Amino acid sequence: MIGVLSELSYWQVTSIRVVAGLVAVLLVAGTLVYAHLFKMVSFMQSRLGPMEAGPYGSLQLMAEIGKFLQKEDIVPRRADRFVFKAAPFVVLTSTFLLLVVLPGGPDAWFISNDLGIYLAMAVSSVSVIGILMAGWGSASKYSLLGGLRATGQLIAYELPLLLAVVGVVIQAETMNLQEIVLAQANGEIFGSGVIGNPFIITQFVGFLIFMIAMQAELTQTPFDMPVAESELVTGYMTEYSGLRFLLFFIGEFATAGVFSAIAAVLFLGGWYVPGLDPADNLLNVLGPLVLFGKVVLLTFLVFWVRFTFPRFREDQLQRLAWKFLVPLALANIVVTGVLKVVV
Structure with a gap:
């Protein structure tokens, strides 16, 4: 794959990667909305969900998009027009930048950076700026x-999200996401290399911390205080309509998919399939599908929690982070470091 891309000009390679990124973000967001929000939750609540638009309601999402595109784009009279209009694009840009560090196969990646996970954690903070812009x-x-x-x-x-990653970095001895996948693929657990060494086994505490912190980063229930409809209508999105509200909606589900992909790479072996050579070109085709399957599994957990637990109070939310998750993540780092040196 690298050989094919090397024969193309810079603008051709860039165009291919931009289109692939757009397709990946929109495909993941669309799949999660239909599979989880429309159908999974419906089955959990003993109902069918959307059934009229297309076979088995498969075109309901297109109908929703069409509805939002037809709505008037309203800007409040006293709003800061530039900040108000730019906010959803800042949030969505954060999601696209997260995507570029994710590997999908031996040669299927956008960029291979030695500071990949560090870059991902830094870029994820950009969405905070967009949300504050929307609120202000x-x-x-x-x-x-x-x-x-x-x-x-x-x-x-x-x-805690960042601290949960440190244990994986210590064990893999690299921050490059592609090399983290290879460390799991080529590793052994209990003297056996049949399934490699998926870090979810040795870093299970880190995985739990990462998933809880990810739920909070996505502002999904029980961490949905910023958009608490019973108190704040829809929070920072209250004044948005039409296309700009749609961008926030896409960003929410696309970010859930991208964060789940990062979790899959860090703890579930990413694109690797046990039994195959990690350098096999077949994984450039199977790898993205395997990674997508793991993303669907992890996002299932996210939305299962979303529709199962009640909302935390603000003090409970902050207490969980500072008094429980942070100390637990620090303890996990210490134990991982000690075991790495001793073993």
Whole structure:
């Protein structure tokens, strides 16, 4: 694959990667909305979900997109127009930048960076700026309160999210996401290399911390204080309509998919399939499908929790982060470091 791309000009390679990134983000977001939001939740609640638009409701998402595109794009009279309009694009840009560090196969990647996971964690913070822009620029008390809540929450849970990754970095001895996948593929667990060494086994505590912090970063229930409809209407998104609300909607589900892909790479072996040579070209085709399957599995857990647990109070939310997750993540780092040196 690298050989084919090397024969193309820079703008051709860039165009291919941009189109592939757009397709990946929109395909993941669309699949999660239909499979989880429309159907999985419906079955859990003993109902059928959308059934009218297309076979088995498969075109319901297209109908929703068409509805939002036809709505008027309203800007509040006292809003900061530039900040208000730019906010959803900032949030969505963060999602696209997260995507570029993800490997999908031996040669199927956008960039291979030695600081890949560090770059991903840094880029994920950009969405906080977009959310604060939406809250401030809307000139609405509900939006401002939602934006401030989101900022405080995301800052609190970025720390355990980052600390959960450190254990994986210590064990893999690299921050390159492609090399983290290879470390799991070529590793052994209990003297056997049949399934490699998926870090979810040795870093199970880190995996749990990462998934809890990811739920909070996505502002999904029970961490949905920034968009608490019973208190803030829809929080920082209250004044948005039409295309800009649609961008927030796409960003929410696309970010859930991308964060789940990062979790799959760090803890579930990413694109690797046990039994195959990690350098096999077949994995450039199978790898993205395997990674996508793991993303669907992890996002199932995210939405299962979303529709199962009640919302935390703000004090409970902050206490969980600072008094439980952060100390537990630090303890996991210490234990991992000691075992790495001793073993």
